[in-house]
Amino acid sequence: MTKDWYAWHADYDQPDSALSRRVAEVRHRIRAALDAAPAGPLRVISLCAGQGHDLIPVLAGHPRRDDVTARLVEQDPRNAEVARRAAAEAGLPGVEVVVGDAALTDRYADLVPAHLVLVCGVFGNIVDADIRATVRHCAALCATGGTVCWTRHRREPDLVPTICGWFAAEGFEPVAVSSPAAGVGVGVHRFTGTPRPLQTGATMFQFVGYDDLTQH
Template sequence: MDWRAWHQQYDDPGSELSGRLLTVQAQLRAALDRAPAGPIPVIKLCAGQGRDLLGVLVDHPRRDDVRARLVELDPELAAVAREHAPPQVEVVTGDASLTEQYDGFVPAEVVLLCGIFGNITNADIQRTIAGSRQFCRTGATVIWTRHRGDPDVVPSICDWFETSGFERVWVSAKEVGFGVGVHRFTGVPEPLVKGQSLFSFVPGGV
């Protein structure tokens, strides 16, 4: 997969990817709005160019409360994110599947799992959801995406979250053509276990 070419779809306002981005940004704004007073730690796995978070931080009233770590394996995509990131956003070039990448930023208030679930196996989706209990403070928001092509796994993803200590906040309608979900962690944060790999990308996606 040429991820740099893939990201060019964001520049087409009529593309499905642009629509998904706007939806994620709207849900992220809402998550920041309801975050408790004080610092707002955010982590983003497989961050790409970081457009969702960085676009919101341009004008969100609580932008100065956010401290974030974005992890992206592709050095060119990470460089784009780093170029546009404000000082409180750290961009790491590295393997986002590794739990130790988030040491010092978890438990977080917002966890972004966008652009991942359409590229990994169902078993890895379940492993990532379970692993997210290490990333979340109680009450944290997880925003995730998955395409709605056959087989449509979005209903199963919701079930996997909801049997892992998360409650559903919002899920986009199937008719819009893409899946964006929001879940809130209601459990007790688990200690971060370093050395775990939560997922591996499947060539060509799933």
């Protein structure tokens, strides 16, 4: 059965859910990244953005809100419409919500390298080789000194330490990685290298879904 990713978002409203705890940590890290960002215009991209719960509530109350040009890419038009409505209600004209495949590099060509790259809800739903490929692409998506915020469950086999190694290999330094005891995996890495040219026409990953991954 195909997962209903619109219904999946209901767990955000459950205070004791893992998803609720995860988004609280992600928002904390987004806020810190915006606080530390350089003066001037800021570019933000969000892959598989869902209903925009990670970014939009933070931007709505952040002093840098008017400096941000953001693109949220989401496959499900129902989720995209929720995000679009939330951005409008928060008075964030700089936030664009695009319906489409977030894995396509061309979706971001005019906004990279970005100061903040959100890859939340992705790494737990794609195969390991695609995680590695996406981390490699992050070195083109992210500006020097910019931040990538990503998530991955800490269940066994716990791939988070390996993912951290992949980021290090691409010129990223760790800012924060939640512990297995936290029950949710949120990672933040800062790019210290020089962005490589974005590969046009590339597909970074195939979104498989956690349920399908664990059945094989």
